[in-house]
Amino acid sequence: MEQESHTFLAENDILGIRDLIYISRFYGQDSRFVIAGGGNTSYKNKERIWVKASGAALATIDEEGFAQLDRNKLRLMSEKEYSSDSTKREEQVKHDLAEATLTKGRRPSVETSMHDVIDYPFVVHLHPTAVNGLMCAQNAESELKRIFGEKALYIEYTDPGYVLFKKVYDRIKEYRVTYKEEAKVIWLQNHGIFVAANSIEEIQSIYSDIFQKLEQAFSTPLLAGERDTCRCTEEILPALRMMLSDHGLKTLKVRKNELIKYFYDNPDTQQDISKPFTPDAIVYCKSNYIFLNDETPETVLEAAQNIIPAFRDKLGYPPKVMLIKGIGLVAVGDNAQQCDIILDVFEDAMKIAYLSYSFGGPHSMTQEQIDFIDNWEVENYRRSVAAGTSRGRADNKTIIITGAAQGFGEGIGRCLLEEGANIVIADLNEEAGSATAEKFNRIAKSNRAIFVKTNVAEIASLENLVHETISQFGAIDCFISNAGVLRAGGLEDMTPENFNFVTKINYSAYFYCAKIVSRVMKLQTKFASAGYYTDIIQVNSKSGLQGSKANFAYAGGKFGGIGLTQSFALELAPYRIKVNAVCPGNFY
Structure with missing residues (x-):
């Protein structure tokens, strides 16, 4: 037919x-x-x-x-x-x-x-x-x-x-x-x-x-303008993500702009967005939300430790929407795709509320109307379509890979993406990194890939990498230190400048990366269930296990990387952070 x-x-x-x-x-x-x-x-x-x-x-x-x-x-x-x-x-x-x-x-x-x-x-x-x-x-x-x-x-x-x-x-x-x-x-x-x-x-x-x-x-136009997310996001979102992940890993994403700031700056207005306006809002955001108006990261987390379990016990599901003072609008999704939808739908509800002030103020749905939608088979079908499906062994994990714009790092990223991970491509090559992220997103399902321009030899650049990752995905489950350089030469040929450059990228940068990322991982494991572990992995080399003729700068950095790995592992094991190195041969 x-x-x-x-x-x-x-x-x-x-x-x-x-x-x-x-x-x-x-x-x-x-x-x-x-x-x-x-x-x-x-x-x-x-x-x-x-x-x-x-x-x-x-x-x-x-x-x-x-x-x-x-x-x-x-x-x-x-x-x-x-x-x-x-x-x-x-x-x-x-x-x-x-x-x-x-x-x-x-x-x-x-x-x-x-x-x-x-x-x-x-x-x-x-x-x-x-x-x-x-x-x-x-x-x-x-x-x-x-x-x-x-x-x-x-x-x-x-x-x-x-x-x-x-x-x-x-x-x-x-x-x-x-x-x-x-x-x-x-x-x-x-x-x-x-x-x-x-x-x-x-x-x-x-x-x-x-x-x-x-x-x-409309008597007043919508507030417009984006705002940068606060650095304090890194002190809050990873902990919240783990509080919310007791039945499977969640992805969190934050959005901040002038309209969102209006609602978190004015607690009295939060009543105007406390209930859904339309059936679509219920399908994607449910009908109850958390508003945290505390002033510091410590008090936010203290309040969340009480509010989140009470929310789940009362309603039978974790929150999908959190509005946090100073941070912004936070989506709690089963995957990255769902987070984008939640943010779009709830920000639309904020716009609706703000525009409604021109016509007597907001009129939300009644509880009876909400209950009908919550139990309606048609909307449950839409909800299931929007939810996406599990993709593999790394499902909903967020993994940073340095040097992933091309080559070995790109291959690692592609394999992990196919297993369901969110991939953060950290690389200096902006053109190649952006192209790789676009390519990854064309084959991704409900997970996502982003590119963050990163110089692994600079602490400030690594701090920005962590901030962007937390803002986009809410956590770092695995960090793969893959970026490396090769300047071969014997004692007669190697200059101090080249030796220092190779050592800085292959050895010192690994220390910088572990130092910055372990702070976030410690916060995650502090608030996680006992079975949750994070990983730091260095892509080392066979040259880290055996000396290499006329290639001592590279081999020395890689030998040092093995020592760092073993030392980091001893220090971080009590925090349930595993540290390992892999030592592949030549890759062409």
Whole structure:
């Protein structure tokens, strides 16, 4: 059936699907309109509808990302009586929706029926920040009518799924009777907006007009501007990461800007973001968050040691969002990809709250509405799609590798990335390092790779490396000292300058690295469960085990590295930090 649907498409439908892909990507690639996969789009003719499939991303969608359904069967669903029990009803609806689906391998959006009853070929449903600044405000309906006129179709919050569809269906019919026309725009409280038209050009025009009017209506523009994360982040995040990792390693990521600072600087405003505004926020961030307003790293950690276990005991899950005074917004994810989504979604909630001040202040979801989403099978499915999967033996570990832009270090990084680790490429070669990080991220799953320009012979550069790593991933589980140089020559040829250079990179830098990184590792093991260990590994050489003719500068540094490794191991073992060296032969 799926093959036939591709083979016998009429020319109008081919053009319609082409336009659908274009408009989907147009909005999907702009974070003002789509965050974390929210929203959906559709195109229909008299017999069939193409609607975004669950799990497909609007930003990159192609024809394979749309589910195709039989509209005749969808119309039967609109007339059918389903169970009054919400769980049974949603199962019945899911079954009938599957029966109407022609592309059996693709699960259609739960909002498919709403797309179907809107009497225009193209429908674009989004959750734009600007729209929800109004739709999640106390005076949403009255302000909507003031800005857009009495004909604006407003739907008060209703649990998503079949119940919402029926309400929208009834209100569309009322609108037709009242105004003798089809509604092109439908506004949903604490949800988003539907825009429909005969062409994608008209949809773009409608959206453009909406955003222009909203911008004029906001009394205060959003706070803008990035801020550097505090150095004290290194004294807090590694400890928090271990407090949160008693059932598997977590990844933490921090974000700081003027808007985030506004909320952590003003504890009274934190009530405005203490509950979710939309179902999307619950899917990705859950519905309870931790706010730490303590002044010092010591008091933050002291408070966290009490708050985190109490949070987990009460709610049955660890927090996904923490707002920490002076630090910023911290995402607690099962992987790095999830952290990015959590930060984007919760920062969007902050934007919504701030914009809502123009319309009477924020209006969050009720506990009953939250509970429905938390237990709704459809959103649990979305949650499982977003979560990603375990990748291997190094899953969710964060590993720094010096000299990883190319060669041996790149190979080590690639293998560990494939085993699920987050990789930090520390190298002086900015062009090669950035290219390697991009290459790694193309093959990564839910893990990530970053490049940090680093001179291993400079303490300040290594301190920046550690800071960037903690800000991006929250911890350092393994440090691989791989960077090295070779300047061969006998006693007659070797200059003091070359000897000192080789010794500084191959010997002294290993000491610098271990000194800086062990501070973080000690903090991690202090707050970790008894079975957690970290690793420092030097990539040494066969020349560290046996002298090398006319290569004494290199061999001497490597021999010294063995001595450092053994000494570091003795010193750091009580802190559950393992220190080892590997001694490979020549690598070409």
